[in-house]
Amino acid sequence: MGDPEIIIREMTEEDIPEVVKYEQELFTDSWPEAVFLEDIASLYSYPHVLHVDSELAGYVVLWVAADEGHLTNIAVAKKYQRKSIAKKLLSFILRLANEMKLAQINLEVRPTNTPAISLYEKFGFEKLAVHKNYYSNPLEDCLVMRKDTTGHIPA
Ligand SMILES: CC(C)(COP(=O)(O)OP(=O)(O)OC[C@H]1O[C@@H](n2cnc3c(N)ncnc32)[C@H](O)[C@@H]1OP(=O)(O)O)[C@@H](O)C(=O)NCCC(=O)NCCS
Numbered sequence: 001m002g003d004p005e006i007i008i009r010e011m012t013e014e015d016i017p018e019v020v021k022y023e024q025e026l027f028t029d030s031w032p033e034a035v036f037l038e039d040i041a042s043l044y045s046y047p048h049v050l051h052v053d054s055e056l057a058g059y060v061v062l063w064v065a066a067d068e069g070h071l072t073n074i075a076v077a078k079k080y081q082r083k084s085i086a087k088k089l090l091s092f093i094l095r096l097a098n099e100m101k102l103a104q105i106n107l108e109v110r111p112t113n114t115p116a117i118s119l120y121e122k123f124g125f126e127k128l129a130v131h132k133n134y135y136s137n138p139l140e141d142c143l144v145m146r147k148d149t150t151g152h153i154p155a
Contacts, residue, residue, distance in 0.1 A: 004052050004053045005051075005052070005053050005054075006050065006051070006052055006088065007050070007051045008048050008049070008050045008051075008088070008089070008092050009048065009049060009051075010046075010047065010048055010049075011036065011039065011040055011047035011048055011049045011059060011061075012040065013037070013040060015049050015056060015059075016033055016036045016037065016040075017033075018056045019036055019049070019056070019059050020032065020033050020036065022056075022059070022075060022077050023075070025077075025078065026075045026076075026077075026078070027075070028137050028138065029135060029136060029137045031073070039061050039072075042063075044063055044064055044065060045061060045062070045063050045064075046061070046062040046063075046064065046096060047059065047060070047061040047062075047073075048060050048061075048089070048092065050085060050088060050089055050092075052080060052085075056077070057076060057077050057080040057085050058074070058075060058076035058077060058080060058085045058086065058089055059073065059074075059075060059089075060073065060074045060075075060089040060090070060092070060093055061073040061074075062093050062096065062097075062105070064100060064102065067100075067101065067102050067103040067104075068102065068103065068104055068105075068106065069093075069097050069100075069102045069104070069105040069106070069149070070105070070106050070107065071093065071105055071106070071107040072107075074086060074089055074090065074116075076089075086119050087119070087122075087123075090119065090120075090123050091123075093105070094123065094149065097149045098149065102149050103148070103149060103150050104146055104147060104148050104149055104150070105125075105146070105147045105149055106128075106144060106145070106146050107120065107125065107144070107145050107146075108131075108134070108142045108143065108144055108145075109142065109143050109145060110135055110140050110141075110142065110143070111130070111140070111141055111142075111143045112140065117143070117145075120145050120147075123147065124147050125145040125146060125147045126145060126146060126147070127143060127144075127145055128144045128145060128146045129143075129144040130142070130143055130144070131144065
């Protein structure tokens, strides 16, 4: 057995049932199918999935407006967590940002989501602001993080 084959490609409609299943497993305030359909249809959205040996292991969504990117979603199936899949997805997004010459990427995260915050900090995202009572189910503030991607050359 060789190394597993890892592929990142654009999300398609066929991926959505599985993506929504993972959403429900991974988030208390999961997004419905309609959000991902919009992601696929929008010219401003770049939704991607990562497969390990043809099994969907994670997904990521970047929205772009002018020279700003907004990371709206990143998630990894429980069985694939802590195997550097999120790092691969985020590295991919930074390469995309570089190709599109984006100046910055913003994101929002629950302040209690230590794994995600740790991931973002490893990639140079900085804490920028807190919005009070932003999330529901459960009600929680949101932490805004930003990475300056001007002239960023990803590894
Ligand atoms: C956050 C998440 C995407 C990380 O995915 P992952 O593939 O397990 O992450 P990786 O294996 O690539 O780890 C990257 C870094 O994230 C951090 N991290 C990941 N899981 C962690 C955990 N359970 N505890 C603490 N830090 C963690 C670490 O800094 C890690 O770096 P290290 O391996 O050098 O320690 C995953 O836990 C997830 O899908 N969570 C549910 C969905 C979610 O909250 N998404 C973010 C919404 S803002």
